[in-house]
Amino acid sequence: MNDLGLQSLIDALPAWVSGVRFFPETDSTNRRAMLWATEGAAHGSLVVADFQTAGRGRMGRDWVAPPGSGLLVSIVLRPRLEPDLHPLLGLAAGVAVCECLAGMGLEPGLKWPNDVLLAGRKVSGILAEAAPGVVVLGIGVNIGLAVMPAEIASTSIGVEEAAGGQVDRLEVLAGLIGHLAPLVDGPPDQVISRYRDWCRTLGRRVRVDLGSGLVEDLAVDVDAGGSLVLAGGAVIRAGDVTQLR
Numbered sequence: 001m002n003d004l005g006l007q008s009l010i011d012a013l014p015a016w017v018s019g020v021r022f023f024p025e026t027d028s029t030n031r032r033a034m035l036w037a038t039e040g041a042a043h044g045s046l047v048v049a050d051f052q053t054a055g056r057g058r059m060g061r062d063w064v065a066p067p068g069s070g071l072l073v074s075i076v077l078r079p080r081l082e083p084d085l086h087p088l089l090g091l092a093a094g095v096a097v098c099e100c101l102a103g104m105g106l107e108p109g110l111k112w113p114n115d116v117l118l119a120g121r122k123v124s125g126i127l128a129e130a131a132p133g134v135v136v137l138g139i140g141v142n143i144g145l146a147v148m149p150a151e152i153a154s155t156s157i158g159v160e161e162a163a164g165g166q167v168d169r170l171e172v173l174a175g176l177i178g179h180l181a182p183l184v185d186g187p188p189d190q191v192i193s194r195y196r197d198w199c200r201t202l203g204r205r206v207r208v209d210l211g212s213g214l215v216e217d218l219a220v221d222v223d224a225g226g227s228l229v230l231a232g233g234a235v236i237r238a239g240d241v242t243q244l245r
């Protein structure tokens with residue numbers, strides 16, 4: 001993997017990126033990005049770290065990645081979309097990760113809402129956090145697996161393991177942004193139609209942990225706002241999905 005640094009990031013990233021902050025170590029790039037947004041960070045500002053001491057995951061979980069093992073990035077967006085459609089931005093990030101990995105010859109898929117899987121194991125997770133007028137898209141991609149913590153090793157995979165060789169984090173980040181930019185600035189229906197193509201949850205029986213309880217049913221669609229639609233008519237806006245068969 002190439003060393004991450006401010007200059008290498010500036011050199012590698014597409015012009016859509018309006019600013020970059022790099023931290024060898026920070027608590028959470030999402031927290032940093034939200035703070036920067038309150039100070040006026042523009043649409044397309046990126047916070048990248050080599051290591052997080054308090055990486056945040058969905059549903060109140062942690063995101064753990066040893067130094068140098070992954071891509072940890074948060075992107076400040078100032079969306080023109082109605083707040084009701086903001087969940088589409090998280091889905092767009094999942095699509096962008098899939099399209100980037102597919103471009104490397106891999107076969108990714110999405111578990112609703114936006115866990116990216118390779119060979120049934122998680123390679124990337126996305127945490128979208130919102131404040132008035134701002135959405136921060138936090139994306140973690142496992143790159144090197146040799147140093148994966150034992151507690152997640154059986155359910156996680158790194159891009160290098162799947163690719164069978166060394167992978168440049170900067171190239172992955174540049175590819176990811178290249179796919180993401182037109183999606184977040186384009187029409188929302190395009191996000192959903194591309195999302196459905198990558199989503200491996202559809203057509204599967206699922207158990208969804210809603211926080212307040214569990215629901216089990218067949219997943220049949222993702223609606224125009226990004227919610228998961230179950231055969232019995234339930235429309236799920238947020239939850240943790242287990243794909244059953």
Ligand code: BTN
Pocket residue numbers: 027028029030031052054055056057058059061063071072073074115124125126127138139140141
């Ligand atoms: C998930 O639970 O799957 C979402 C994980 C999101 C992790 C990324 S790493 C970069 C960004 N900063 C954070 O604190 N979290 C996100």
